[in-house]
Amino acid sequence: MKTRAVRLYGKRDLRLETFDLPAIKEDEILVEVISDSICMSSYKAAVLGPDHKRVPRDVAEQPVIIGHEMAGNIVAVGAKWRHLFRPGEKFAMQPALNYKGSMDSPGYSYRYCGGAATFAIMPQEVMELGCLLKYEGEAYYDASLAEPMSCIIGAFHASYHTNMGSYEHKMGIAEGGKLAILAGAGPMGLGAVDYALHCDRRPGLIVVTDVEAARIIRAETIFPPAEAKKEGVELVFVNTKDIKDVPGCLKALTGGAGFDDVHVYAPVKAVVEQADQILGRDGCLNFFAGPTDAAFSGMLNYYNVHYNAAHVMGTTGGNTHDMIESLRLTEKKLINPAVMVTHVGGLDSVAAATLNLPDIPGGKKLIYTGINMDLTAIAEFALKGKDNPHFAKLAEITARNRGLWCAEAENYLLNNWK
Structure with a gap:
């Protein structure tokens, strides 16, 4: 199985490459990544390279796939996990593993597991910790954005109050x-x-x-x-x-x-x-x-x-329960993570967008890994639509949705963009 992925080799060294994935082991799962949103944490990893706590010291020789806000389809399931997962199911993933004291995490630490890829291999610890999550919603981007939403939800849960x-x-x-x-x-x-x-x-x-x-x-x-x-x-x-x-x-x-x-x-x-x-x-x-x-x-x-009795505290990230709450609320259409998205692009735009993330205005940058597309602001769809009928259609769809990305826009993009 070949994959096309953005890999980190060192400080500010991101490369879009096509390479072979190994056959999955009995305790691994092969997935097709459909969407992945870019996190500021990926920018930090790309800038720091091996100085980042989650990036391996030998990343120059053993590059890792970046991206951890991913969603897609399960393609093949190793024998150990066939009682829980099956091909064709949609998935989301909680990347904060904390596995046996290790800081290793998908999108930072693994050669074959990251969101900025067309196909990836889930290592056994992801399933062992219950971090590969089934998703039954309509749109893939909602599942990608469940990870940043889980960070928000975690902050709400972590706040606290007392009685005098x-x-x-x-x-x-x-x-x-x-x-x-x-x-x-x-x-x-x-x-x-x-x-x-x-x-x-x-x-x-x-x-x-x-x-x-x-x-x-x-x-x-x-x-x-x-x-x-x-x-x-x-x-x-x-x-x-x-x-x-x-x-x-x-x-x-x-x-x-x-x-x-x-x-x-x-x-x-x-x-x-x-x-x-x-x-x-x-x-x-x-x-x-x-x-x-x-x-x-x-x-x-x-x-x-x-x-x-003033309290001061801070939170970073969310846990798996927070992410499951995000997925369930999204599936019921009670929350709309698309409020965070201002830009959409293809896999070919990931490296530049990640390295320049602090200087790109707006909100979340949503990536569809199976296409080539310049990172484009939703607000610019109409202008680009003057020369490209696909952008014109996306402008029409998002204009009917208060300027927000939506399932209809995603379906159109996946079915029509070449």
């Missing part, structure tokens, strides 16, 4: 409470809004901030506050760019009481400090955004930590 005089931690955001999502009009923030509106532990108030007017406008288009009202949630978007007293403005939206939960979606000192200042009593601050600066810090009011 009790040491018991009540896990999860405050039901019916006040939630602030700071720097929240980007891809992960929009995923958080979607989950908060449709999970089983909804807040009564959601305040989303950002400093870019275009992102705020797009967010309001995707999540009209009037529709949020139907879910019993007051949704407010605030552009904080020109506000002198941001904490004062945001606390005023809570009647001065402050927020029960504050999630921070950008590693910016000013934003982290705003989050600390708007916490109410027993408020929980979740620092979601991972900084690249090991010395990143900000001012924290320890008086409030002591006397106001």
Whole structure:
């Protein structure tokens, strides 16, 4: 079986190659990858190369396939797993294995397992840990995006609150409470809004901030506050760019009481400090955004930590239960991970897109591995459609869907793009 894949050989050395996969062993599974979204973690691995904790030291001699937000079809099943899986089933995958203390993970560490490929081999530890997940939804991209959605869901589950005089931690955001999502009009923030509106532990108030007017406008288009009202949630978007007293403005939206939960979606000192200042009593601050600066810090009011029961914590990634929740919510069409997607491309666009990810505006970059296609913003489909009828059709489909990628667009692309 030949595969076409993007492999990492060293720092900033990504190569699109075609090569042979070995025959699967009895404890392995062969899969066809249909979609894979690009994660900032892949950028970090590509830039750091063998200095990355998950990338093998001998990657120059034994290159690895990148990409870990993958979905596709099971092609062949080794004898050990035939009682659980069969060819033709759709799959998603939880890449955070933590197998016997090892940091090895698909998309970082394996020669034959990664999402930026047409075919890949799932190693036995993926199945042993229950990380190869069946998916019964309509669209492959939903299953790819279940991994980043699981990170968001994990953050909601990890937040906690207490009762005065009790040491018991009540896990999860405050039901019916006040939630602030700071720097929240980007891809992960929009995923958080979607989950908060449709999970089983909804807040009564959601305040989303950002400093870019275009992102705020797009967010309001995707999540009209009037529709949020139907879910019993007051949704407010605030552009904080020109506000002198941001904490004062945001606390005023809570009647001065402050927020029960504050999630921070950008590693910016000013934003982290705003989050600390708007916490109410027993408020929980979740620092979601991972900084690249090991010395990143900000001012924290320890008086409030002591006397106001303020909690500060952070999460990175989600677990398998979080990902299963994402898949099930998507299958029931209760959440729509497409709110995170702003660009679509083919396998030939992965290397450049990954290496330049911080400089490409917008949200998630969704890749269909079986095609060649320049990474293209959904907002540019109409312009490109003047010369390419396929882009014209994709522009028509997405325009009918509030500018979002959707199952109809995916089906059209897979059936018509050459």
